[in-house]
Amino acid sequence: MATHKGSVRHESSTLFVSLVAGIAAIGGLLFGYDQGVISGAVGFLQTQFQMNEGLLGFVSACIPLGAMAGVIIAGITSDKFGRKPILLAAGLLFVISSLGCAFTQTVAILILARIIGGLGVGVASLLVPLYISEISPARIRGRLVGTNQLGIASGIFVVYIVNAIIANTHTQNWDQTIGWRWMFGVGAIPGILFFILLFWVPESPRYLLKKGEQTEAKAVLERINGPFVAKAEMTAINAALRDESKSPGFVGELVKKGFKIAMLVAVVLAAMQQFTGTSAVAYYAPIIFKQSGAGANAALIETIMIGAIKVIFTIVLMLLVDRVGRKRLLMIGAAGMAICLIIVGGVFEATHIIGWLVLAMVLLHTVAFELSWGGGVWIVISEIFPTRIRGRAMAMASFVLWGATYLVTQFFPVLLKHAGSSMTFWIFALMCIIMFLFTWRMVPETKGKTLEDIQAEWDSMNLVKEQNFIG
Structure with a gap:
């Protein structure tokens, strides 16, 4: 009977934390929507x-420019005021941005609204995986943090469908004057939903314990893991927090051997995630397909296929990541993307472009990305830092990620025009090869470990152990 009650309690706590993670992951959906909406509107805006x-x-x-500022603001404010209120602010930023883009009459207002949206994206990209990692049991943490990437993929998928419906159900003149405004405006709906539902989620228990709110933290941990596991986890977290009181501060932590490596891993993974070419494909997929011979409508339909692939294989990632491990998936994904990009570059180099082969390679590239670097990078970055510096350290890594996203987004159309399609994709392929080698040599495996276990490994690391850990 006790076993049955324990099983019921376990299922109940898993359902609770899954629902909380799902609500938080709507922030990822907004992130994906704001990233992807430009792909359908870009031609009309031009x-x-x-x-x-x-x-x-x-x-x-x-x-990405706004997101660079958003992650810094979120990293500082979430450590001071908590994860939940800053996520609420992100929801408002998404709504303001969507409506601002929809009603703009000038390029200046459009740019301002997009930057405001970028602030929201930056906050969500940092805090959603961080928050989910802090409320998740170790046994399913990778899967639950993966819901953030599922949200991003779903947002891109939804916006691709919205763009295609709007572009294909009205006249070209209507699309040019009104349609693109609807593409942006629809994004306000999930923004409002995210803001409302956040009132039902708890604050991060690790943040609550950091602020000395033992009773509130205990209640949350018991909902997540049950009373027995919660008690042990509170002991471990409080012990880690006592050690934090002896901490030399954020900068002092980052000069320690272990945390220097953690910061290096996080920053390089963050930058390299964007050098896979995924942002280029997401923003400019219709342009790529048009260059390969598809018509405007066909290009939008093929873009929807990319969105569907993202959702399906993000779910597969969530099922695999706690079994296969983070490191192995990152290596497999980098190798797969490199092969796809080399072939795409070769197709564009040929005198006759084979449209179906371009589509196949772009879809396979998307599969490889979503099975690895799409969610895997956010999972690793959200795990490898101690609570005392997690918000700020993730902010630094996310700042680098959005800086890389800005560079790719800003210069991809210019690179495509002046260097040509083949060279552009071959450059991204080279980046994927570098990513494979870096992951092989430097990235630790974190599956199945509590956040406190991971922190203890960094804390205890000396020079010899460093080599054993990263080898």
Whole structure:
């Protein structure tokens, strides 16, 4: 009978934490929607506001530009005020941005609204995986943090469908004057939903314990793991927090051997995630397909296929990551993406472009990305830092990620025009090869370990242990 009650309690706590993670992951959906909406609107915006390639790239790049500021703000404020209130602020930023883009009459207002959206994306990209990692049991943490990537993929999928419906159900003139405004405006709906549902989620128990709110933290941990596991986890977290009181501070932590390596791993993974070419494909998929011979409508439909692939294989990642491990998936994904990009570059180099082969390789690239670097990077970054510096350290890594996203987004159309399609994709392929080698040599495996276990490994690391850990 006791075993039955324990099983019921276990299932109940798993359902509770899954629901909380699902609500938080709506922030990832908004992240994906704001990233992907430009792919359907970009052609209409270029004509409407007479943009050259540089200005068009900048309008697209406003999201990562704003996100660079958003992650820094979120890293500082979430450590001071908590994860939940800053996520609520992100929801408002998404709504303001969507409506601002929808009603704009000038490029200046469009840029401002996109930057505001970027702030929200930056906050969500940092805090959603961080928050989920802090509320998740170790046994399913990878899967639950993966819901953030599922949210991102779902957001991109949804916006691709929205864009295709709007572009294919009205006249070209309506699309040019009104349609693109609807593409942006629809994003306000999930933004409002995210803001409302966040009132039902708890604050991070690790943040609560950090602030000395033992009773509230205990209640949350018991909902997550049950009373017996919660008691042991509270003991471990409180012990880690006592050690934090002896901490030399954020900068002092980062000069320690173990945490220097953790910061290096996080920063390089963050930058390399964008050098896979995924942002280029997400923002400019219709342009890529048009260059391979598809018509405008066909290009939008093929873009929806990318969105569907993202959702399906993000779910597969969630099922695999706690079994196969983070490191192995990152290596397999980097190798797969490199092969796809080399072939795509070769196709564009040929005198006759084979449209179906371009589509196949782009889809396989998307599969490889979603099975590895899409969610895997966020999972690793959210795990490898101690509570005392997690928000700020993740902010630094996320800042680098969005800086890399800005560079890719800003210069991809220019690179495509001046270097050509083949060289552009071969450059991304080279980046994937470098990613494979870095992961092989430097990235630790974190599956099945509690956040406190991972912290203890970094804390105890000396020079010899460093080599054993990263080898």
